[in-house]
Amino acid sequence: MSTQGAGSASESQGVIAGFKQFLMRGNVMELAVAVVVGAAFTSIVNAVVKGVINPLVGLFGSRNLDKYHSCFSDVCTTSPEGEVTKGVAILWGPVLSATLTFVVTAAVVYFAMILPMNKLRERQAAKTPVDASAAEVTEIELLTQIRDELVAQRNGPAPHRDGGTLPSQR
Structure with missing residues (x-):
């Protein structure tokens, strides 16, 4: 109690x-x-x-x-x-x-x-300044990057759309 x-x-x-x-x-x-x-x-x-x-x-x-x-x-x-x-x-x-x-x-x-x-x-x-680096990647760009990475893993380095290589290949 x-x-x-x-x-x-x-x-x-x-x-x-x-x-x-x-x-x-x-x-x-x-x-x-x-x-x-x-x-x-x-x-x-x-x-x-x-x-x-x-x-x-x-x-x-x-x-x-x-x-x-x-x-x-x-x-x-x-x-x-x-x-x-x-x-x-x-x-x-x-x-x-x-x-x-x-x-x-x-x-x-x-x-x-x-x-x-x-x-x-x-x-x-x-x-307040706008942070330009915080721009979000669109879904299409993200899917394109994934596709390019998969192609690169299979075939070796593939050229990117802008003529360069992917950032992971530099």
């Missing part, structure tokens, strides 16, 4: 050590930072959409997009606050507001983060 207890203690130590190692990996820390920055960024985007974009869209109707709706039934009555009190209404204003928030967020992320990162990667890739 004491053996099981010792095994459980060392096993839990292993689990705790593994969990600690998992938390200390760069990926997890970067993800945590991204979530925190994303949450802060979301409040900024929501403020821009509610304070600037929704009023611009509201020029075509009420200033509050949350009040935009369409009725399924012939009769829809709304309260002075804009809530539907009678009838079946589709509240498409909040959907429009959420869609605008998403589009603005996606645009800012793309133009402020993704596009500059892609340009940076392209510049770094252009700066």
Whole structure:
């Protein structure tokens, strides 16, 4: 019984050590930072959409997009606050507001983060020299070399296609 207890203690130590190692990996820390920055960024985007974009869209109707709706039934009555009190209404204003928030967020992320990162990667890739010696031999060239080697083993040195001898025969 004491053996099981010792095994459980060392096993839990292993689990705790593994969990600690998992938390200390760069990926997890970067993800945590991204979530925190994303949450802060979301409040900024929501403020821009509610304070600037929704009023611009509201020029075509009420200033509050949350009040935009369409009725399924012939009769829809709304309260002075804009809530539907009678009838079946589709509240498409909040959907429009959420869609605008998403589009603005996606645009800012793309133009402020993704596009500059892609340009940076392209510049770094252009700066790295291309290794010409690493050119891979095509399958046809490889088969030709094997054929020439086999012929050379049977008949002696055979001329290569370019008029010279094979590298193994030099």
